[in-house]
Amino acid sequence: MTASSERDDRTLLLHAMLDGELDAAGAVEAEHRLAADPQAQVEYARLQVLRTVIRTHTPRESAPEALRARLVAAASADEASPLRPTPTPARHMIDRPSWRMFASAIAATVVVSVGAQTLIRSALSPDDATRAVVAGYVRGQISEKPVDVASSDRHTVKPWLANKLPVAALIVDLSAEGFPLLGGRVDVVGGNPVPTLVYKHRQHLLTVTELRPSAVDYAMTPRHITLDGYSVVFWKDSAHGYVAVSDIAPAEFDAFIEIFRKAAAKEQDRQD
Amino acid sequence: MTSETARRRFTEQVLPHLDDAFSLARWLTGSATDAEDVVQDACLRALKALDGAPVERPRAWLLTITRNTAFSWLAKNRSHMLVLVGGPEEAKSHGSVFTSDPGATQEESLIANADRACVTAAIDDLPLAFKETLIMREINGLSYREISEATGAPIGTVMSRLARARALMIEKLGRPS
Numbered sequence: 001m002t003a004s005s006e007r008d009d010r011t012l013l014l015h016a017m018l019d020g021e022l023d024a025a026g027a028v029e030a031e032h033r034l035a036a037d038p039q040a041q042v043e044y045a046r047l048q049v050l051r052t053v054i055r056t057h058t059p060r061e062s063a064p065e066a067l068r069a070r071l072v073a074a075a076s077a078d079e080a081s082p083l084r085p086t087p088t089p090a091r092h093m094i095d096r097p098s099w100r101m102f103a104s105a106i107a108a109t110v111v112v113s114v115g116a117q118t119l120i121r122s123a124l125s126p127d128d129a130t131r132a133v134v135a136g137y138v139r140g141q142i143s144e145k146p147v148d149v150a151s152s153d154r155h156t157v158k159p160w161l162a163n164k165l166p167v168a169a170l171i172v173d174l175s176a177e178g179f180p181l182l183g184g185r186v187d188v189v190g191g192n193p194v195p196t197l198v199y200k201h202r203q204h205l206l207t208v209t210e211l212r213p214s215a216v217d218y219a220m221t222p223r224h225i226t227l228d229g230y231s232v233v234f235w236k237d238s239a240h241g242y243v244a245v246s247d248i249a250p251a252e253f254d255a256f257i258e259i260f261r262k263a264a265a266k267e268q269d270r271q272d
Numbered sequence: 273m274t275s276e277t278a279r280r281r282f283t284e285q286v287l288p289h290l291d292d293a294f295s296l297a298r299w300l301t302g303s304a305t306d307a308e309d310v311v312q313d314a315c316l317r318a319l320k321a322l323d324g325a326p327v328e329r330p331r332a333w334l335l336t337i338t339r340n341t342a343f344s345w346l347a348k349n350r351s352h353m354l355v356l357v358g359g360p361e362e363a364k365s366h367g368s369v370f371t372s373d374p375g376a377t378q379e380e381s382l383i384a385n386a387d388r389a390c391v392t393a394a395i396d397d398l399p400l401a402f403k404e405t406l407i408m409r410e411i412n413g414l415s416y417r418e419i420s421e422a423t424g425a426p427i428g429t430v431m432s433r434l435a436r437a438r439a440l441m442i443e444k445l446g447r448p449s
Binding site for chain 1: 295304383
């Protein structure tokens, strides 16, 4: 074996070690060799530094919302989908605002499923309710009009919702915590109009939909799932069931849920 | 014909990895707009393909489709970017870029302090085959085997490309400007 190919092998071993690609036996051997070889230690340290630098400066990017919404629509739309694979990916697919057509397709899907549920008149399983809420979120994204009443003032949003709904919605303002209230809207879940609050965090939307606790089977501890590529958290308290939907990073979403629950508990105490 | 099953698999298995696919396409094409085209096309191909057998590792699978779509797209629209590697470039030693020890600490701190613009430029300057290997490993977190499957290169080649990519990055970032 030549000196050069031996050095190459050692280099590859270091990289495999860095990448966690060695089995237990290989890792032990690599560690021994590393301990005995100061030059390899220098090289390994440098590789670790490089990795940190790369990961710090090149975070995974978020896919554009419009793209996600189009694909969700493509997956829920039917055969008549004009958004079908073409032999060549062409720019006109992007420029042409054909995806707007899907807004109505989704809306139709929601209405049809909601109609069927009303006929059955059975309690919604959490999945159906959750799915309906996520569909509402997607529709809000596509229509570019996520709120029916746009106001950061809860004293404006509350009476507006009160006029449309049989129950008073719980509204909390979280702008001090970095989640300003964008407004509210009415979603239809299982044939019932329900209030949805829309919050903003940087370019992302977070929605919290309030459901009757009797209509859902949620636990008091928030549960996380991913639905249609969105993060969804649901839970209930003594008075309400909640479904929160967003596309922000999980850690930020968790923080938001925490803040929302605290503020909601406080608000409820105040009302009681 | 996309079946109900395909659509359900798509929302459950493919959509959660959209950010991964977008990041890869973004680096391979060098532009967010082009990446959007590529990912959309890749996802629609994926949706169509999901009518068949279930997919075992959806993330690696989607990234493979995205990678292949990106390459067809580049061949069609940006053929000048497709510089083939192999031959002399690849035959070269994996290049541990050793300098003598006294310089090593300084080099390490230069790398550690590289700013975002430098890191991005250094990655962008890599030959395409090295770049895709590095992105799949560091940003998408794929294993050697998954990268090998996605790129069609043997594992040994994946390893040497990765080592070479990192050596080039160290060379570039560790050089005093």
